[in-house]
Amino acid sequence: MSPPTTTPDAAGSTGRLYAAPRPLAEMLIRQAHVVDPRAGLDEARDVLVRDGRIAELGAPGALPGPDGATVVEARGRHLLPAFVDPHVHLRTPGQEYKEDIATGTAAAAAGGYCAIVAMPNTSPTVDTAPVLSALVARASAEARVPTGFLAAITRGLAGEELTEMAELRDAGAIGFTDDGKPVVSAGMLRKALRYQRLAGGIVALHEEDPALSGDGVMHEGAMSARLGMAGIPSVSESTMVARDAALARYEDARVHFQHLSCAESVEALQHAKAQGVRVSGEASPHHLTLTDAEVQSLDSRFKMNPPLRSEADRRALVEALRSGVIDCVATDHAPHAVHEKEVPFEEAPMGTTGLETAFAALYTELVLPGILGLDVLVERMTAGGGLYGLFTPRIAPGEPANLTLVDLDSTWVVGEDGYASRSTNCCFNGRRLHGRVLLTLAGGAVVHQRPMLVAAPVRELAR
Amino acid sequence: MSRHLISIDDLDRAGIERILDRAESFAEVSGREIKKVPALRGRTIVNLFYEASTRTSSSFELAAKRLSADVVSIRAAASSVTKGESLKDTVQTLSAYDPAAIVIRSPHAGAAQLVARWTDAAVVNAGDGKHEHPTQALLDVFTLRRRLGSLEGLKIWIVGDVTHSRVARSDILAFHRMGAEVTVAGPPTLLPRQIEALGCTAEPTLARLQEADVVYVLRMQHERMTDSFVPSLREYAARYQVGDHRLRPGQLVMHPGPVNRGVELSAAAVDSPQALIGAQVKAGVAVRMAVLYELLVGSPSLVAAAVAAV
Numbered sequence: 001m002s003p004p005t006t007t008p009d010a011a012g013s014t015g016r017l018y019a020a021p022r023p024l025a026e027m028l029i030r031q032a033h034v035v036d037p038r039a040g041l042d043e044a045r046d047v048l049v050r051d052g053r054i055a056e057l058g059a060p061g062a063l064p065g066p067d068g069a070t071v072v073e074a075r076g077r078h079l080l081p082a083f084v085d086p087h088v089h090l091r092t093p094g095q096e097y098k099e100d101i102a103t104g105t106a107a108a109a110a111g112g113y114c115a116i117v118a119m120p121n122t123s124p125t126v127d128t129a130p131v132l133s134a135l136v137a138r139a140s141a142e143a144r145v146p147t148g149f150l151a152a153i154t155r156g157l158a159g160e161e162l163t164e165m166a167e168l169r170d171a172g173a174i175g176f177t178d179d180g181k182p183v184v185s186a187g188m189l190r191k192a193l194r195y196q197r198l199a200g201g202i203v204a205l206h207e208e209d210p211a212l213s214g215d216g217v218m219h220e221g222a223m224s225a226r227l228g229m230a231g232i233p234s235v236s237e238s239t240m241v242a243r244d245a246a247l248a249r250y251e252d253a254r255v256h257f258q259h260l261s262c263a264e265s266v267e268a269l270q271h272a273k274a275q276g277v278r279v280s281g282e283a284s285p286h287h288l289t290l291t292d293a294e295v296q297s298l299d300s301r302f303k304m305n306p307p308l309r310s311e312a313d314r315r316a317l318v319e320a321l322r323s324g325v326i327d328c329v330a331t332d333h334a335p336h337a338v339h340e341k342e343v344p345f346e347e348a349p350m351g352t353t354g355l356e357t358a359f360a361a362l363y364t365e366l367v368l369p370g371i372l373g374l375d376v377l378v379e380r381m382t383a384g385g386g387l388y389g390l391f392t393p394r395i396a397p398g399e400p401a402n403l404t405l406v407d408l409d410s411t412w413v414v415g416e417d418g419y420a421s422r423s424t425n426c427c428f429n430g431r432r433l434h435g436r437v438l439l440t441l442a443g444g445a446v447v448h449q450r451p452m453l454v455a456a457p458v459r460e461l462a463r
Numbered sequence: 464m465s466r467h468l469i470s471i472d473d474l475d476r477a478g479i480e481r482i483l484d485r486a487e488s489f490a491e492v493s494g495r496e497i498k499k500v501p502a503l504r505g506r507t508i509v510n511l512f513y514e515a516s517t518r519t520s521s522s523f524e525l526a527a528k529r530l531s532a533d534v535v536s537i538r539a540a541a542s543s544v545t546k547g548e549s550l551k552d553t554v555q556t557l558s559a560y561d562p563a564a565i566v567i568r569s570p571h572a573g574a575a576q577l578v579a580r581w582t583d584a585a586v587v588n589a590g591d592g593k594h595e596h597p598t599q600a601l602l603d604v605f606t607l608r609r610r611l612g613s614l615e616g617l618k619i620w621i622v623g624d625v626t627h628s629r630v631a632r633s634d635i636l637a638f639h640r641m642g643a644e645v646t647v648a649g650p651p652t653l654l655p656r657q658i659e660a661l662g663c664t665a666e667p668t669l670a671r672l673q674e675a676d677v678v679y680v681l682r683m684q685h686e687r688m689t690d691s692f693v694p695s696l697r698e699y700a701a702r703y704q705v706g707d708h709r710l711r712p713g714q715l716v717m718h719p720g721p722v723n724r725g726v727e728l729s730a731a732a733v734d735s736p737q738a739l740i741g742a743q744v745k746a747g748v749a750v751r752m753a754v755l756y757e758l759l760v761g762s763p764s765l766v767a768a769a770v771a772a773v
């Protein structure tokens with residue numbers, strides 16, 4: 001008899017997440033320091049996983065290891081609800097030389113994620129049900145971590161005609177976005193927001209006014225003045241956030257603002273929330289930890305859209321993440337091939353990978369210096385699923401096992417052991433970070449396990 | 464001096480002065496009937512130009528030849544660049560010929576820095592996008608120092624399209640480093656936000672131009688009109704053209720060339736004795752000889768390495 005495997009139900013999802021079947025975990029994680037702010041947990045616990053679900057939490061050292069279960073000695077390590085990333089680019093279909101579903105979800109697993117949401121700006125665009133259905137089939141065969149898909153708002157991301165949003169929802173779309181491009185026409189976006197009442201699903205927006213961005217390649221500020229490169233002003237983003245929050249208010253629509261990068265956008269989001277508009281926002285680890293000062297290196301790893309902004313913007317984003325004005329962390333994982341990035345900065349494509357470094361980067365730069373509590377970081381790195389109507393991972397009996405075991409004392413140099421992603425364009429490459437993901441359970445299955453680090457404390461109990 | 468010359472930031476004041484002193488001795492060579500010294504005999508210098516250039520490319524070529532180097536000059540249109548070969552492949556191919564230096568001009572910021580990663584040769588930035596043009600700034604400082612002895616306390620105004628000018632950026636840095644007070648002035652649409660961070664003040668008009676000891680005029684390109692940075696050449700000339708009506712006696716006028724007479728500079732100003740434009744062009748060869756010499760011969764660490772390799 002084949003072992004039981006994951007099901008959408010085991011992932012606790014609404015059925016819009018897809019993954020390859022994997023054996024359900026039987027595991028006892030002993031004496032880990034469990035942190036789950038939603039469950040009020042911040043203490044050492046034994047956690048028993050049976051049939052891919054959390055069966056029992058016990059006092060440290062109290063739970064016996066059942067027959068056949070893997071026992072992980074996790075004393076001194078931290079067990080967190082696994083993370084959810086509402087914004088990744090898997091480059092499939094069409095650009096599998098950058099990333100595919102297998103490598104992208106392997107990167108997610110290595111980063112401690114139990115679910116990810118992929119963007120539709122692929123080739124072809126995910127703008128019809130057949131394209132989406134083919135992706136769903138591939139994810140169901142290849143995805144290591146449960147993966148969901150957003151479909152395009154407009155055909156070919158051209159901003160001119162709505163996609164068949166209702167049919168796309170039936171085919172599994174979590175929601176809609178033209179990510180990579182803004183919906184330039186307010187009239188077109190308004191139609192999409194009205195149509196949302198029929199189709200359902202979140203409308204997620206990449207906010208940028210092309211007339212203000214021009215041919216900008218980095219943040220407009222002292223550094224762009226110094227380098228002589230065309231700048232993307234922060235108002236290119238914030239004016240569109242304000243415009244679209246007004247449209248969402250008028251249409252009573254549900255809108256999510258993607259990869260917010262500047263203080264003015266935070267103000268616009270805060271203003272909309274104060275008015276009761278159904279809006280939410282995300283910020284990326286790179287915008288929360290780096291600034292345009294990095295661009296002085298002219299290294300194209302630091303080229304992304306929106307661009308790395310000023311220190312004042314970065315601080316505003318951190319404060320918004322702390323206060324909850326920004327609801328969640330999203331990596332905007334954007335893989336590109338080496339030859340595409342190894343060109344002069346202005347010529348390079350925009351984007352950085354981020355799945356494998358998100359937790360460590362934020363832990364190192366925000367939690368260790370005392371700017372953000374670990375509990376707040378865990379909440380923001382797991383909130384994306386709930387925002388998208390999927391699920392929220394919890395460490396509680398009966399919940400599917402979506403767990404991440406991290407060693408907060410371990411330091412590592414990003415990239416020195418390579419990447420699980422097919423691409424290496426990580427803006428944190430070469431940095432020494434604190435906090436390493438040792439083990440990830442997603443949808444009840446073990447999806448990542450660091451061989452060297454976990455090998456020592458893992459023992460099969462011989463009876 | 465570092466192994467490459469990519470930015471004025473690679474040089475401190477002493478480093479700039481060392482190059483200028485060296486350039487003085489090469490200027491003397493340029494005055495001789497046989498304008499050649501054997502300093503780089505047997506070494507190869509590659510000029511890789513991805514952008515049209517007359518004075519920069521010819522002066523680099525002459526500089527290398529007067530140092531007795533073997534010179535290969537490659538223009539983008541004539542090379543495999545047009546066949547889609549990447550910058551990296553081109554540089555690695557050229558590096559197989561073991562050049563001592565690669566001089567690169569590119570329409571993209573940071574190109575020279577990338578080239579430096581891919582080759583063992585010394586790299587000289589001959590202009591990268593709108594970023595920097597360090598040898599132009601050095602020859603500008605050289606020209607002023609020759610005329611005035613020092614830049615200390617000098618008030619220098621840089622006038623025109625600063626946004627799209629690599630010359631302006633390198634000049635601001637170099638003039639500032641040499642002790643001058645730098646002001647940039649031009650249409651607000653052509654002054655970058657926060658340009659002050661480079662070490663200058665910004666003025667939207669030429670109302671106080673007479674305070675300047677030196678007026679450095681930038682080239683105004685016609686495409687700036689079509690991009691609506693300024694409404695018309697006519698309005699630009701009316702507000703920002705440097706000519707007798709705005710200049711006081713004794714002010715010096717500079718320009719990196721080529722000049723649009725009657726646009727950014729009046730024809731009379733170009734030809735007036737106040738203009739240093741001819742001296743700038745003349746300084747180009749001596750200063751570029753000095754840069755190549757300092758990078759390839761003058762650096763004590765490189766000399767040591769060369770001796771050790773024998």
